[in-house]
Amino acid sequence: MNQVDGFESIRHRKTGMRELLEAVADGSLSPAQAEAELAGYVTGDAGRFDAARKQRRGIPEAILAEGKSTADVVALAEAALETTDRALVTRATETQIEALETELTVSFPDATVERRGSTVRATTDGFEESSLEATVGIVTAGTVDGPVADETEVVCADAGATVDRIDDVGVAALDRTLDQVDRLRDADVLVVAAGREGALPTVIAGLVDTPVIAVPVASGYGHGGDGEAALAGMLQSCTVLSVVNIDAGFVAGAQATLIARAIDDART
Incomplete structure (x- = not known):
């Protein structure tokens, strides 16, 4: 960058800051929104919310409710809505969900x-829904895998991908899997959640030519229970697939979204 370009860059930054200050002064922009514009995040009593993650990484920040107080979860969700018009909360308890449903609609009547x-x-109302020309297939081996797959589904749907949910097709009755082969092959990327020995992703990856993301689920008992056997089996898969951590439905959804976005870009 030469000296002229450097001065020009500084001038543009000053102009942008002046516009932000004027917007805060006239009430069209809140201090939190201005902070998010300048720093990329907003700071509150409950912590910092990464308002720029979607622009920087392609996936919005999700608020992990597990281990947080209900008040902190609500406060972070309010910060997310104020700065990005969208909030994603994972692993919420019934008490936290009830508080979110009640308090968010009070703070944001249009929410x-x-x-x-x-x-x-x-x-x-300010949130602009996205649309991707790509299909994410989300597959569960059994009912116990549903909550983990739910996280994946919310993330992929939020990104605008078409979601094809295929439930309860575990290998204990392989005909259930084979009956869905056409749907599995139609998907652009697959996320497969399974507990116990975690065999389903390996089987499916041997039947399709699309990327498969395996999610081990903390089910089972005794030796290798709590998802450990499933994780080990998926890591040792003899068919090609990728593996996320135990119960990491959000991570799997984020990875599938990035793949779906790349496919959408190629098609458009």
Whole structure:
């Protein structure tokens, strides 16, 4: 960068800051929104919310409710709505979900709050929904895998991908899996959640030519229980697949979203 370009860059930054200050002064922008514009995050009593993660990483920050007080979860969700018009909350308890449904609609009268299992998504009228020309297939071996797959589904749907949910097709009755081969092959990327010995992703990856992301689920008992056997089996898969950590439905959804976005870019 030469000296002229450097001065020009500084001038543009000063102009942008002046516009932000004027917007805060006239009330069209809140201090939190201005902070998010300048720093990329907003700071509150409950911590910092990464308001720029979607622009920087392609995936918005999700608020992990597990281990947090209900008040902190609500405060972080409010910060998310104020700065990005969207909040994603994972691993929420019933008490936390009830508080989110009640308090967010008070703080933001135009907010829509939706839940799927223990995952909550809230948006305001200012949020622009995305659309991707790509399909994510989300597969569960059994009912116990559903809550983990719910996280994946919310993330992928939020990104605008078409989600094809295929439930209860575990290898204990392989005909259930084979009956769904056409749907599995139609998906652009697959996320497969399974507990116990975790065989389902390996079987499916041997039947399709699309990327498969395996999610071990903390089910089973005795030796290798709590998802450990499933994780080990998926890591040792003789068919090609990728593996996330135990119960990491959000991570799997984020990875599938990035793949779906790349496919969408290629198609458009």
